[in-house]
Amino acid sequence: MTTTLPRLLRRNALTMAERSAIREKKRGIWQTFTWSRYNREVRDFASGLAAHGFQRGDLLAVAGDNRPRLYWAQLAAQCLGGVAVPVYQDSIALELVYVLDHAEVSVVVAEDQEQVDKILAIKAQLPHLNLVIFDDPRGLQHYDLPFLKSFDAVQTAGRDFDEAHAGYLEAEIDKGAPDDLALLNYTSGTTGYPKGVMLSHANLLCAAEAFAKAEEVRPSDDLLCYLPMAWIGDSLLSLVLHLLVGFTANCPERPDTVQRDLRELGPTVGIAPPRIWENMLTSLRVRTADSTPLKRRLFDFFQRLAERGELLKADGKRPGLGMRLGLALGEFLVYGPVRDQLGLRRARWFYTGGAPLGPETFRFFRSLGVNLKQVWGATELSGLASLQPDGEANPDTVGPVVAGTELRISEDGEVQIRSPAVFRGYYKQLKATRDALTDDGWYRTGDSGYIDERGHLIVIDRAKDVGKLGDGTLFAPQFIENKLKFSPFIAEAVAFGDARPFVAAMIAIDLGTLGNWAERHNLAYTSFQDLSAKPEVRGLIGEEIRKCNASLPSGSRIGRFLLLNKEFDADDNEITRTRKIRRRFVAEKYAPVVEAFYSGTHQVDLATDITYEDGRKATLNSTIAIDDVEEVRQPVQEPAYA
Amino acid sequence: MSDNVKGARGAASETQLSISDVSKHFGGVRAVESVTLSVTRGDLVSIIGPNGAGKTSLLNMISGFYRPDAGSIVFEGNDITGTRPSQVAALGIARTFQNIALFSGMTVLDNIMLGRHVRMKAGVLSSFVYWGLAQREEVAHRARVEELIEFLELEDLRKQPTSGLAYGLRKRVELGRALALDPKVLLLDEPMGGMNQEEKEDMARFILDVNRQWGTTVILIEHDMAVVMDISERVVVLDRGRKIAEGSPDEVQRDPDVIRAYLGTAEERREAAE
Numbered sequence: 001m002t003t004t005l006p007r008l009l010r011r012n013a014l015t016m017a018e019r020s021a022i023r024e025k026k027r028g029i030w031q032t033f034t035w036s037r038y039n040r041e042v043r044d045f046a047s048g049l050a051a052h053g054f055q056r057g058d059l060l061a062v063a064g065d066n067r068p069r070l071y072w073a074q075l076a077a078q079c080l081g082g083v084a085v086p087v088y089q090d091s092i093a094l095e096l097v098y099v100l101d102h103a104e105v106s107v108v109v110a111e112d113q114e115q116v117d118k119i120l121a122i123k124a125q126l127p128h129l130n131l132v133i134f135d136d137p138r139g140l141q142h143y144d145l146p147f148l149k150s151f152d153a154v155q156t157a158g159r160d161f162d163e164a165h166a167g168y169l170e171a172e173i174d175k176g177a178p179d180d181l182a183l184l185n186y187t188s189g190t191t192g193y194p195k196g197v198m199l200s201h202a203n204l205l206c207a208a209e210a211f212a213k214a215e216e217v218r219p220s221d222d223l224l225c226y227l228p229m230a231w232i233g234d235s236l237l238s239l240v241l242h243l244l245v246g247f248t249a250n251c252p253e254r255p256d257t258v259q260r261d262l263r264e265l266g267p268t269v270g271i272a273p274p275r276i277w278e279n280m281l282t283s284l285r286v287r288t289a290d291s292t293p294l295k296r297r298l299f300d301f302f303q304r305l306a307e308r309g310e311l312l313k314a315d316g317k318r319p320g321l322g323m324r325l326g327l328a329l330g331e332f333l334v335y336g337p338v339r340d341q342l343g344l345r346r347a348r349w350f351y352t353g354g355a356p357l358g359p360e361t362f363r364f365f366r367s368l369g370v371n372l373k374q375v376w377g378a379t380e381l382s383g384l385a386s387l388q389p390d391g392e393a394n395p396d397t398v399g400p401v402v403a404g405t406e407l408r409i410s411e412d413g414e415v416q417i418r419s420p421a422v423f424r425g426y427y428k429q430l431k432a433t434r435d436a437l438t439d440d441g442w443y444r445t446g447d448s449g450y451i452d453e454r455g456h457l458i459v460i461d462r463a464k465d466v467g468k469l470g471d472g473t474l475f476a477p478q479f480i481e482n483k484l485k486f487s488p489f490i491a492e493a494v495a496f497g498d499a500r501p502f503v504a505a506m507i508a509i510d511l512g513t514l515g516n517w518a519e520r521h522n523l524a525y526t527s528f529q530d531l532s533a534k535p536e537v538r539g540l541i542g543e544e545i546r547k548c549n550a551s552l553p554s555g556s557r558i559g560r561f562l563l564l565n566k567e568f569d570a571d572d573n574e575i576t577r578t579r580k581i582r583r584r585f586v587a588e589k590y591a592p593v594v595e596a597f598y599s600g601t602h603q604v605d606l607a608t609d610i611t612y613e614d615g616r617k618a619t620l621n622s623t624i625a626i627d628d629v630e631e632v633r634q635p636v637q638e639p640a641y642a
Numbered sequence: 643m644s645d646n647v648k649g650a651r652g653a654a655s656e657t658q659l660s661i662s663d664v665s666k667h668f669g670g671v672r673a674v675e676s677v678t679l680s681v682t683r684g685d686l687v688s689i690i691g692p693n694g695a696g697k698t699s700l701l702n703m704i705s706g707f708y709r710p711d712a713g714s715i716v717f718e719g720n721d722i723t724g725t726r727p728s729q730v731a732a733l734g735i736a737r738t739f740q741n742i743a744l745f746s747g748m749t750v751l752d753n754i755m756l757g758r759h760v761r762m763k764a765g766v767l768s769s770f771v772y773w774g775l776a777q778r779e780e781v782a783h784r785a786r787v788e789e790l791i792e793f794l795e796l797e798d799l800r801k802q803p804t805s806g807l808a809y810g811l812r813k814r815v816e817l818g819r820a821l822a823l824d825p826k827v828l829l830l831d832e833p834m835g836g837m838n839q840e841e842k843e844d845m846a847r848f849i850l851d852v853n854r855q856w857g858t859t860v861i862l863i864e865h866d867m868a869v870v871m872d873i874s875e876r877v878v879v880l881d882r883g884r885k886i887a888e889g890s891p892d893e894v895q896r897d898p899d900v901i902r903a904y905l906g907t908a909e910e911r912r913e914a915a916e
Contacts, residue, residue: 027788028800138793139851256798 004176004201006042006079008243013039016219016246022068025253025261033068035246041069045151046076047169048158049107052131052149056081056175059103059184063087063096063119064111066225066251069135069151071239073109078182078201080172085184085196086229088577089115090570092611095194097122099186103196103427104128109151113139116148178202184427185232187379196427197232197379207382207421208240210402214387215349217269221247222346224267226258231578232383233271233353262343270347271375273354275579277361278485280342285488286516299338302330306367314394335369344370351375351387355580356459358482359395366393374398376459380436380443381405382421386457397456407457408442414463415449416442465583467498473555475503477583480556487544488513492568492575494586495558496594502559504597506590507541508532508567514540529622532563538627545629560597562604562626571611593624602626658683658859659704659735659827664713664723665883666699673699675883676713681827681861686853688862688870690894691880692903697863698740700880701829704861705737706730718826736825738816740832740863746805750796750815751787753804757822758783790818794848810841817848827859828852834866842866846873871895879903 003011012021017036024031033041054060060077062070062084074084085103087096089111096118100108106128110116116134123129132148134140140148162169182201186194211217225238242249247269252261288299305326309319319327339345352362353375365372373388376398385407388399401407405419422443425433436444448463460466461476469475477495480503484493491510497503509532517540518525525531541563549557568574574586587594589608596604608620659681666674674696681687689697702708704715706727714723722730736757744753762779791797794814799807804815813833820828833849834842846869853860864870870877871891879887879894881903887894894900 027785027792028797029788138855139847142854253797254795260798 002178003205004078004173004178004180005075005182005204005240005243006173006176008205009035009039009042009075010173012243012246019219019246020248021246022071022249022251024068024251025257028253030250030265032248038068038072041155042072042075042079043162043169044155044158045069045072046079046158046172047162047165048154048156049076049082050080050165050168050172051157051161052107052154054080054082054107054131056172058082058107059085059105060107060109061085061087061100061103061105062109062229063091063115064089064109064135064229065255066227066229066234066238067111067135068249068251070109070111070229071225071249073133073151074183074239077107078176079169081176081180083181083184085186086235087186088228088230090577092571093118093122097125099194099196100126100129103184103186107131107133109133109135112136116140116143120145120148176201178205181424183235185235185379186230195429195432198424198427199379199382200424203382203421203423204236204240205244206404206419207236207377207384207402208244210404210419210421211236211241211384211387212245214389214402217241217245217247219246221245221268221348222250222265223247223269224250224252224258224262224265226252226255226262227272228577231273231354232377232379233273236383237271259343263341264343266343266346268346268348269350271351271353273578274352274357274361274482275355277352277357277365277372281361281364281486282488282510282513284338284342286513289516289520299334302326302334303364303367305330306335306369307363310363310367331369338368339370342370347371349373349390353377354578356461356478356482357395358486360483360486362395376457378443378445380423381417381419381445382423384421385417385419385445388456392454392456394456397452397454397458399457400455401457407451409450410438410444412463413448413450413460415445415447415457415459417445418442462583469497469503469555470499470501471555473553475556480505480552480558481581483548483551484545484558487541487548489517489541489544492581494581494583494590496587496597497556500598503556504560504562504594505545505558506562506564506586506593508564509537509541511567528567529565529620532565533622533624538563538625542627542629549629558629560626560628562593562597562624565606565620565622565624566608566610569610572609596626656683657681658685658718659861660716661700661704662714662716664700664703664710664715666696666703666708667711672883674703674710674880677880677883677885678713679878679885679888681859683826683859684853684857686849686860686862686873686875688864688874688877689880690864690867690870690877694882695880695903696883697880698831699883701737701831701861701863704730705735705829731823734823734826735829736820736823736827737829738813738820738831738833740835742809742812742816744804744812744816744819747803749801749803750807750818751791751800753815754787754790754818754822755783757819758787786824787822790821793821793851794818810837810844813837813841813845814848817845821852825858827861830860830862830864832863832865834864834869842869849873 012035018034020032021035021038022033060082062073064070077084085105087099108119108129110119110132116132119132130147133151133154135151137150178201180201181198182204183199185197187197223237227234238249250265252258288296309323309327312319347370349371351373362372373393375387377384384402385405386399386401405417408416410416416438418441438444446463447459448466449457449459452458461478465477467475475497480495481493484490489510490507492508494506495503511528514531514537518531523536531537545558545561570577573582575581592606593604603623603625605623609617610620611617657680661679663676663678664674665676677700691697699708703710706725709724714721717733791800804812834845849860850873852858874891877891877894878885879900886899886903887897
């Protein structure tokens, strides 16, 4: 790898000058920027940064939703040999202070007044920060602060600087080496404080090249950029692969318009974490339930048909003539229109990644004709280690490793990776870096797994999460939770069972679907807490769990459950910003619940701390009922330590 | 809200709207009695007072819904006393209503687009053909409406019929329609009535942004004293049709007449208690 991201931009501006590079939906219309315009914007901003004293090795953070200018700002920093630090736009002040201070960020580019206010509130704690730049000037006209500048003002200063220092920027871009740091990505971390993952241009480009080799990516492709910019998956696709291949990145109008923008745009390629697929499935089911009986029956019939067909195909069998005819009719009546509604009609491929997706959800989308496949990686691996080629999609594996990547399974079952995409270490955390790498330089992924006979990697779970039940049955919590989350009524689930006699689950209901269900059943409720305490709702979830138990091996069926009185919230530290359960923290926080699960009582008093968006805290006191799922409870006799 | 978010009165403090000695009687009821008020360009004035003090009647006289029985209203040098509402609107005075008055079957976009109607010049025939001027006009107006949709953060609701919207959102659409007139003066009749705290804060922010960003003069009737005192530059107090006080929020809050109007005299309070 001999190039850098800014040099790729320069190349694109020459070879694809008038082709569309990025679009942004503004005032209801998709506005297109060509590569030459894109290049000019980045260069003006880079010169502007230089004019404000930004130097090689300095760090620039971006905070906000996916906006072209926030991508440009990252590239501009890299033009000058700086490092981009994308942060989660919904971080609370406390997290932001930690990241910005730890990274010693000197410039923050914020999307709007909301982000600027957040930064200003913590400015005093950030001695390295000397420039805050905003994209949207709305509401900021009367902020008279010397270190606060608009994006336009910085670009204007950049044009003046460029006139006075002709050739400076060009020279800086030439000075950049592939091994320079490009990105500092703070991992949300399911344990402890976030760690800054240092990735070089070579790391990122290696991952993107491997991606482009394994999957067909065309310059004419359209990608919708709507995932958090701080997530490596977004950086890899919306920035690195985008620059490498030259396809068009599209920024939605606002976070709440994503679903509509998706449908309007009809992206040809994309990636989404399991959460998004689960939400899409849930909303699809709600809409079917709300439609006319005829439509509902048609949908159910063809959906079951498609799933049978998909299972046959997965076994390598060819469906019979009758089924093929049915599928063709279904494509016309149901699958095509549904894909169109979801905005996936033009999609050639879509990946799910970041966390395992339940096999039922996976099959559902594939059966509708969405080419959904699994990708597996980690921030430390520049986001990519393996992906599924066409025709080998399968809910259980994550595919073979990509070109240039070596994989081995350690003696205790941990997946380890060696490749040029492996990160350069954690920023200012030598010990953590040493712990993450083996003596011979392989990256410890922390996932346990094995290789199947086709050479595909199968990831079981986070190694530290896999446990054993009292009777020795292997217990993989995520596997059970994903099965539970297939139910449209269950938004989140946490399963317990390591060194316990049976599996128990804490469940957060899906307010949208259950609210809709409650309406149809004339069940009045006031709030999330109220709804989740209703006996009818507990009965319904009990039924859902019985359904789920039917597909679980008898040893790992769920014995008891409880419905939480609130949703899991990243502000409460219960899940990460990418919506992964912080298992250890949850187990500690809900220790009384776990205790009650296994002591056999039927209710538990729970005092839950909640954090509001502005950082205020409050405590929610309530008594919550625990339910048994009868048929499973019986075989478990006398808990070992009762 | 801190000090840096007060309204932005322009450097030029010329009188934009002057109301002198206006009165309005309904039978024996003296709704408004010789009220005089002058508003400078870029001002943010609140009119407060107990129920039935004559606030809405005063607003109705400015916007032309009522013809004053006495007195005059002069807007930018033109006497608009008794002018028809549509003409007042065309001159640049827009208003919202206490009870939402949207077309519930129409989308958010169409409702706001309606506000542009007074600014459209194409006739029925050319609009029907939709070519030349009519098309150019439509595009230009739509661009302005989109700006407002962005400003009011209504992008995701653009194509939704207003009937299905929450109350706070419908009020926001109504503000959008008033703003679509590109008004010089904006009259808001209880824009925050019936809203929850969060909706009120949003609305307060929009009102301040309109006032600061575009320099639009705002005359506001509002019952929520916290909001009024927070965002207004000047407060006018009416009681039983008469103006009893005028000044900065602080001055008004200390005014004995105002306290009496709201709480009654000590004697009246004793009587009421008995």
